[in-house]
Amino acid sequence: MQSEQSQANVDVVEFAKLDVIGRLDALEQTLKTQDPQLPVHLQNIHKTLQTYEELVHLLSDAQIKVLMDAMQKYRRVELVKEAATSKGKRALGKTTVDDI
Numbered sequence: 001m002q003s004e005q006s007q008a009n010v011d012v013v014e015f016a017k018l019d020v021i022g023r024l025d026a027l028e029q030t031l032k033t034q035d036p037q038l039p040v041h042l043q044n045i046h047k048t049l050q051t052y053e054e055l056v057h058l059l060s061d062a063q064i065k066v067l068m069d070a071m072q073k074y075r076r077v078e079l080v081k082e083a084a085t086s087k088g089k090r091a092l093g094k095t096t097v098d099d100i
Contacts, residue, residue, distance in 0.1 A: 016052045020045055024063045027070045038074050 014090045023041045045067065049056055059067075 013052055013054065017055050018047050018060060020048050020055055020059070021063070024059075024066050028066045031069055031073060033064070038070060041068055042074060 023045050027038070027041050027045075029035075030041065
């Protein structure tokens with residue numbers, strides 16, 4: 001009985017993994033066009049990854065890049081903002097210990 005339930009859990013997780021991977025493939029194609037299904041794919045991937053956290057660790061770097069590219073395009077989500085360049089540079093001769 002216990003092994004049947006654990007096998008069912010494994011099957012559900014495997015199905016969720018395949019669903020996420022399929023949606024990531026669709027996202028990759030969607031990013032090349034203006035597909036109205038982009039929000040639907042993003043929402044379903046997000047819900048699935050929240051439900052089955054272990055799936056996040058199974059995604060490749062390329063798949064995570066596709067997800068982040070889609071999030072940036074649709075939601076304007078950024079993991080890291082670009083660093084602002086400093087216009088006023090101090091001369092090294094005027095640098096004090098407090099500056100370091």
